[in-house]
Amino acid sequence: MENESETRNAARSRGDAAPEEREDPSFSRNSTPRRDSNASSERPSGGRRKLPRRRDAVVKRTRPPVVERREEPPAASNGASSHQESPEPTLRPVPQSDRPKYVRWGMIDLTPEVADALADMNYREPSEIQRLAIPPLLAGRDVVGQAVTGSGKTSAFGIPMAEAVDPRSRRVEGLVLVPTRELAQQVTKEIAAVGSKLGVTVAAVYGGAPINRQIDQLERGVPIVVGTPGRIKDHMARRTLDLGNVRFAVLDEADEMLDIGFADDMEFILRRTPNNRQTALFSATIPGFILKLIRRYLDDPVWVKLVEKFDGIKTAAEVNQVYFDVAERDKQRGVREVLDQMPDNSQTLIFRRMQIGVDRLARDLDRAGYAVRGIHGGMSQRDRDRVMSSFRDGSLRVLIATNVAARGLDISTITHVINYDMPDNVEEYVHRVGRTARMGKQGTAISFVGEHDQEIIEKVLAKVGSGILNHKLLAIYGG
Ligand code: ADP
Numbered sequence: 146m147e148n149e150s151e152t153r154n155a156a157r158s159r160g161d162a163a164p165e166e167r168e169d170p171s172f173s174r175n176s177t178p179r180r181d182s183n184a185s186s187e188r189p190s191g192g193r194r195k196l197p198r199r200r201d202a203v204v205k206r207t208r209p210p211v212v213e214r215r216e217e218p219p220a221a222s223n224g225a226s227s228h229q230e231s232p233e234p235t236l237r238p239v240p241q242s243d244r245p246k247y248v249r250w251g252m253i254d255l256t257p258e259v260a261d262a263l264a265d266m267n268y269r270e271p272s273e274i275q276r277l278a279i280p281p282l283l284a285g286r287d288v289v290g291q292a293v294t295g296s297g298k299t300s301a302f303g304i305p306m307a308e309a310v311d312p313r314s315r316r317v318e319g320l321v322l323v324p325t326r327e328l329a330q331q332v333t334k335e336i337a338a339v340g341s342k343l344g345v346t347v348a349a350v351y352g353g354a355p356i357n358r359q360i361d362q363l364e365r366g367v368p369i370v371v372g373t374p375g376r377i378k379d380h381m382a383r384r385t386l387d388l389g390n391v392r393f394a395v396l397d398e399a400d401e402m403l404d405i406g407f408a409d410d411m412e413f414i415l416r417r418t419p420n421n422r423q424t425a426l427f428s429a430t431i432p433g434f435i436l437k438l439i440r441r442y443l444d445d446p447v448w449v450k451l452v453e454k455f456d457g458i459k460t461a462a463e464v465n466q467v468y469f470d471v472a473e474r475d476k477q478r479g480v481r482e483v484l485d486q487m488p489d490n491s492q493t494l495i496f497r498r499m500q501i502g503v504d505r506l507a508r509d510l511d512r513a514g515y516a517v518r519g520i521h522g523g524m525s526q527r528d529r530d531r532v533m534s535s536f537r538d539g540s541l542r543v544l545i546a547t548n549v550a551a552r553g554l555d556i557s558t559i560t561h562v563i564n565y566d567m568p569d570n571v572e573e574y575v576h577r578v579g580r581t582a583r584m585g586k587q588g589t590a591i592s593f594v595g596e597h598d599q600e601i602i603e604k605v606l607a608k609v610g611s612g613i614l615n616h617k618l619l620a621i622y623g624g
């Protein structure tokens with residue numbers, strides 16, 4: 146299972162995005178998602194009992210709908226607002242006298258600690274998804290958040306989660322499920338930064354990393370856990386993770402988790418959290434089968450949909466998108482031509498379908514004198530971490546990856562994405578392309594359309610539009 150053959154059905158290649166499944170011997174990547182054999186032997190630890198509440202926590206669905214907040218009088222001139230003086234119904238509980246006033250971040254009221262942390266992070270104002278999703282989440286509502294990649298979805302749930310948990314809690318109150326390890330690391334870092342001044346700690350729980358260190362951290366107690374479904378289940382089975390006090394659960398990139406066979410794990414995990422928890426689901430794409438999950442696990446959610454209606458997906462408008470027709474055997478020459486023309490400060494992420502393809506291209510380009518590295522689910526976590534950190538700190542300018550890097554990864558310096566192998570479907574195209582042009586920056590996405598890619602490029606063109614995705618000719622073909 147570690148070595149993929151090149152004849153492996155391309156349609157299954159997306160399984161690479163779930164590296165932790167490799168550590169799980171009961172997971173068969175080529176079969177339908179397995180059922181949980183111990184689903185019935187593990188007793189739900191939550192049930193319907195009342196949750197311990199943070200002193201000032203907002204209680205789910207007992208507050209007026211969030212729109213009323215818009216009608217509140219403007220904040221005091223110093224930017225702080227005291228709800229004690231407000232004659233309007235407020236979403237926030239009246240602060241205790243020992244609590245400082247909330248301060249405004251955009252139109253959102255936050256604790257001074259979180260506002261301070263956001264200032265340190267240089268988040269001057271909320272992004273659109275944050276502006277629309279944070280208020281209902283602070284008010285205790287369930288939320289479905291759908292917005293293009295790079296729009297700030299992590300803090301859209303990270304800020305309310307940091308605000309909702311008791312920083313001193315040694316029980317897990319906030320839980321975030323993500324599809325990949327790298328995403329677990331990234332989301333952990335972001336929530337920890339948001340909650341740093343409140344003293345909120347966050348544990349990352351994912352496969353491939355030493356489990357003992359995770360056990361130590363969980364035993365010491367943390368209010369928030371971010372993890373991949375496989376490792377979370379593992380800790381639950383070891384009784385090192387109890388989800389009976391979770392008040393806020395988030396499914397990040399939920400469609401991807403379902404897609405790569407985590408559907409049962411996700412449900413297993415959610416069923417072991419209290420019923421009266423708050424739940425949010427975030428993704429750039431929400432295909433039909435996610436709706437079932439939403440209906441089952443979210444309670445009257447507020448939908449925040451910032452994508453076009455007709456297909457539920459939209460590529461970041463700032464991405465300059467081109468495609469070249471390139472015969473399979475000419476792709477290496479083609480990619481060298483493209484790399485040779487890159488501006489000096491560019492950073493490029495090249496996608497390949499298979500692990501072996503990543504290894505080969507990395508080897509060949511390395512031999513040809515290009516400083517490149519590869520990353521895929523077949524590598525050790527240490528190697529993956531090493532490669533990722535050199536790409537993050539900019540010392541590595543060209544990274545070749547399987548779809549393990551397609552989802553959620555946020556490296557704002559990426560200027561170019563190359564689809565050396567086309568993705569298998571339009572959603573994947575959108576996610577890959579979304580690795581560049583983060584938060585309004587400029588980016589370029591280049592796709593190599595090979596002999597067998599006619600069908601997919603037509604689908605992509607139909608969705609994205611030929612005015613946006615432009616056809617060009619490589620110099621090797623006289624362009
Ligand atoms: P998404 O999950 O929608 O793909 P991310 O949460 O990964 O997007 O955020 C994309 C980038 O935007 C990150 O670098 C993040 O630090 C940055 N970011 C998020 N919110 C803000 C904000 N309010 N102001 C400035 N930068 C932000």
Ligand code: MG
Nearest residue numbers: 298299397553
């Ligand atoms: Mg994300």
